Amino acid sequence: MRPKQNVVPRAELHCHIEGAAPPTLVRKLAERYDVDLGDLFDTNGNYSWHDFTTFIQQYDVAASLFRRPGDYAELAETYYKMLAAEGVIYAEVFISPDHAVKAGLSYNSYLEGLVAGLERAKADTGIEGRLVPLGVRHEGAESVEAAIKEVIDNPHPMVTGFGLAGDERIGPAKNFEKAFAMAGEAGLGLTAHAGEFGGAQSVKDALDYLKITRVGHGVRAVEDEALVQRLVEEKITLEVCPHSNIALGVYSNLRFHPVNMLRQAGVRITLNSDDPPFFRTTLGHEYVETSRVFGWTRDIQKSITKNALEAAFVDEATRAVLLERLEALTEDA
Structure with a gap:
């Protein structure tokens, strides 16, 4: 499947692969x-x-x-091809070593399946992708440290970041300082879910203790003017998931969502689908509906994709190719 003509190229930084099933x-x-x-x-x-x-x-x-590497290959291939059909040129997905264990798979077998599916999708559509393992916050510091140790001990070129998910109200960010220091020393990009249910303080703590360059969600930062300014000054990117926030009751509807307010304040925002079929959305739907509600032009949509590519956990050569592709595709439209 090929994307519709005249669609602004898109990119995604925040989607849980099991949640994309x-x-x-x-x-x-x-x-x-x-x-x-x-x-x-x-x-x-x-x-x-x-x-x-x-x-x-x-x-x-x-x-x-999802119990075998082949199941995960099918999942990754299916999702990446769906993205490509919506005009997506780059996407990162969060992967969960904990789910691999529950499925009776080793981390390497889990990874093998996901990479195979991603590579098949790339061969068919040209979409580029990377994988970002997560630690689970409410499982505690030892669990998150075990997750990053597994990632470091089994390096893979497609695994380029590390993140923190789970209930942000359980366990302060400081508890995971060691795990994130390990990930940073290994050269991985760093992100953490914060500012969804935990409020603005959750974002501050993640920035202070985890040294992240991206925040998963992060929208509750809007409640603290000084924090918003800090996000701008430190060039922190927010992985905003509007329809996820609405589905889970963080905001009542898209009109009241702060994504546009944050953008207007100069915060680097991106659009993402989180767990798309659960929230009855897609990345294309996020771009289309958010642009419709807030009157975003094609240039604004392009700037959001550019934010994602500039914040992506990729090597600089790949980033340059993706940015060139964005320019070429928008010039041709």
Whole structure:
């Protein structure tokens, strides 16, 4: 599938690979492994969660169906081809060593599957991608340190960053200072979920203790004027996921979402889909709807993609190629 003409090229920095599993693929795997999905889907075929607790439960059910490297290869190939069809030229996905363990896979087997799928998608569409392992905040410091040690002990050219996910209200950022120091010393790009449910202080703590260059979500920073100015001055990039925030009740609707306010203040914002089928969105939908609601021009959309490419966890040669591609594709439109 090829993108529609005249679409501004897009890029994504914040999507959880297990959370990108489309219902069609989940049903296919359930049949393969003879698993009863119960009430996982509603009558329209969508994930049927209704609050944060049931969202996590359903996420885990869907993730549990990926049990072999080939399953993960199919997931990565499917998602990256979907992105390419929406005009995406670059995408990073968060991967979870913890899910690999739960699936009975080694980290290397998990990685092998994901890389195979990504490479197949690239061969067919030209999309570029990278993988960013995550530690899980509410599992504690030892768990996050074990995750980064696994990543460092098994280096791979497609693994270029490290992040922190999970409940940001449990465990202060300082607890993960050692893990992030290890990741930084290994040359990995650093990001952490903050400023979603935890408020502006969560963003401050992540910046202070984890030395990150990107913040996953980060939108609650808008509640602290000095913090917004700090984000601008330090050129911190926010991985904003508007429809995820709305689906989970952080904001009531897109009109009241602070993404445009942050952009106007000079913060480097990007658009992302987080767990797209769970939130009934896609990266293309994020670009289209956010631009419609806030009146963003093609030039503004292009600047958001450029923000993502400039903040991407890639080598400088790859970054230059991607930026050139962005320019070429927007000139041709």
